[in-house]
Amino acid sequence: MNCKNCEHPLHEQDSFCSNCGAKVVHHRLTLKYLWHEITEKYFNVENTLLRTFLKLFSHPEIVIGGYIEGVRKKYVNAVSYYAIALTIAGLQLFILRKFFPEALDLSIMIPESTPQADMDMEWTYDYYTILALINIPIYALMARLTFIGLDTFNFTEHLVIMAYVFAQFTLTTFPIIMTMVLLGGNFYIASYAMFPFLFLYTAFAYKRLYMLSIWNILWRSLFFIVVAGILMLILGLIQVVVLIFTGDFQEMIELEKAKRGVSYSISSAMNWTSYRFR
Known part of the structure; x- marks a missing residue:
């Protein structure tokens, strides 16, 4: 028997490949086994996704700093974590546009809203993923300029930091914003209400990463x-x-x-x- 990933010879009792480390799957795919795989990976207390989410609140420097230093197995990597957040955000927009279009009423925020403004917002929704990806380098550049003189992290590492920060913000605010919308709230008002959290969490993460004092981060x-x-x-x-x-x-x-x-x-x-x- 050979490993399905790298073709390295395996013994019947092997649970993992000694060459590439991949898990050896002995079971045929069934709905029961597939459900077990999903729950084990994403909903188990010890899974890396939940562990990453919780640790980013208490010790962001361990997750983010660890990834920058080379840790890969213990927590979800920056790209995957941001991809999960983008998927959740895309799902949120789909639900709002399909079932709660009144929550996307722009006139609440801009009383003199025009049809052109509404068309611009529709364009933003359609290309949300691309715009979100573009925003990360912009915010990373802002952070790099903000911490100029402290050469702890380069621009690429700031990209990683911002990817984790914005992913954490998206995953945290998703249930809050959706609850507010279900209660009759406006999506834009709910989103703007969450901005102080984004600002404070970003400051908290950078404070821990740079080991700064309160006054310094302020x-x-x-x-x-x-x-x-x-x-x-x-x-x-x-x-x-x-x-x-x-x-x-x-x-x-x-x-x-x-x-x-x-x-x-x-x-x-x-x-x-x-x-x-x-």
Whole structure:
């Protein structure tokens, strides 16, 4: 008998391959065995997913720092953990769009919401996974600039940190946000209500990773806000430049002028009508 993964010779009593370490499966797949595999891997108290989730709350430096230093077996790796979080987030959006579309009402957050704004949000939902992947390098860059002068972690390691942080945030807030939606809440309001937790947890994780004092992490957190503001401003300017070169910026100005012109005409007509019937 040979290992199904690496073809290394095995003995009948072997439970694991001595060459690659893979588990030797002696059972034929059945629904009972498949269910046992799933529950053993994901719902057992000793499983790596639950262990990773709980340990990231109490000692994030052990999980994240351990992965950066080479630990692979004890906890879920950064890529897999972030992939699980993205899957959960995608499931959340599917449920909301399919069964609770009223929870995605943008007018609660933006009273003068336009059909174009709604279309933009639909585009965001459709490409959520790509946007989420793009956000990680942006936040990693912010963190790298925030902790400039402390060379404990390089940019790639900040990517790992942010992947764990955002995955933990997503997995934690998913049941909370869904409960609020089930009780009639708005998805955007519920999401924004969770942002303080994201900020505090990020600060907590970096405090433990860098072994900083309360005051040190406090002023660096404030500096992070400044860095984020500057970076968002730069990205906004880049967006404006792109719009100008593509001609979309002028189109937006013309549309805004047209909208104001229509609003002015309607307002004038209403005032004139009111005056006539006094």
